[in-house]
Amino acid sequence: MALKKLVAGNWKMHGLSADLSEIEAIATAARDYPNVDVALCVPAILIERAARAVPGFSIGGQDVHDAEQGAHTGCTSALMLLDAGASLTIVGHSERRDAQRESNEEVRAKAEAALSVGLDVILCIGESFDVRERGAAVDTVTAQLDASLPPSLEGEAELAVAYEPIWAIGTGKVPTGPQIAEMHATIRARLRARYGADGTHVRILYGGSVKPSNAGEIFAIADVDGALVGGASLKAADFIPIVAAAAAVEGQGTIA
Numbered sequence: 001m002a003l004k005k006l007v008a009g010n011w012k013m014h015g016l017s018a019d020l021s022e023i024e025a026i027a028t029a030a031r032d033y034p035n036v037d038v039a040l041c042v043p044a045i046l047i048e049r050a051a052r053a054v055p056g057f058s059i060g061g062q063d064v065h066d067a068e069q070g071a072h073t074g075c076t077s078a079l080m081l082l083d084a085g086a087s088l089t090i091v092g093h094s095e096r097r098d099a100q101r102e103s104n105e106e107v108r109a110k111a112e113a114a115l116s117v118g119l120d121v122i123l124c125i126g127e128s129f130d131v132r133e134r135g136a137a138v139d140t141v142t143a144q145l146d147a148s149l150p151p152s153l154e155g156e157a158e159l160a161v162a163y164e165p166i167w168a169i170g171t172g173k174v175p176t177g178p179q180i181a182e183m184h185a186t187i188r189a190r191l192r193a194r195y196g197a198d199g200t201h202v203r204i205l206y207g208g209s210v211k212p213s214n215a216g217e218i219f220a221i222a223d224v225d226g227a228l229v230g231g232a233s234l235k236a237a238d239f240i241p242i243v244a245a246a247a248a249v250e251g252q253g254t255i256a
């Protein structure tokens with residue numbers, strides 16, 4: 001069963017007040033593609049202004065702390081994200097796993113904290129180039145996924161998994177179609193093993209150098225239920241053609 005595609009932008013550490021007009025442009029243009037869910041994950045400090053600027057459009061955070069509140073200087077709780085107007089958050093992005101040394105256990109706790117307050121979650125996993133080169137990508141990503149997933153899916157909030165090979169992020173390099181298909185099929189099997197029938201409904205996004213020029217091909221691969229997009233999400237002129245590519249693939253067959 002094909003799931004409705006989700007195309008989410010990750011603005012990383014980009015975005016000032018002046019860029020709210022770009023968020024408005026993206027939200028307005030996204031309305032032309034009702035068969036695709038579209039979201040933008042912006043810097044925490046921009047969430048409230050973005051959510052006010054584009055009511056009804058999904059604005060998300062890029063990280064969340066697992067505690068409800070407390071002595072965690074500089075951190076943002078799930079309730080704070082929600083309170084600011086976010087409806088989702090990314091957890092476990094490779095840039096945080098690397099720079100902030102986030103473990104799978106922390107990522108799982110963050111996912112649970114976000115889901116428990118009703119925030120949808122995009123949980124990122126992916127292998128390094130070295131791991132891919134030595135033929136250990138599937139085993140490594142499987143282990144990372146198993147250790148990062150929340151134990152159960154309860155409540156209304158949705159979990160999505162983003163497969164993002166680290167070597168493809170911001171590099172212009174993209175895995176081959178069969179490599180993406182193999183990884184997404186593996187992730188689907190693990191989700192079913194963990195959640196039973198509910199694992200069939202968890203969207204699996206691909207992330208890493210998605211562009212207007214390659215999006216259609218990527219979205220046509222089986223079990224690619226959308227994309228997490230970094231650089232190409234900053235401008236409507238790049239991002240909306242990716243959304244359009246997802247819309248065009250909806251209802252068509254996928255390539256196993």
Ligand code: PEP
Binds near residue numbers: 010207208228230232
């Ligand atoms: C990302 O960082 O999540 C990402 C996919 O970046 P890019 O699209 O720029 O490769």
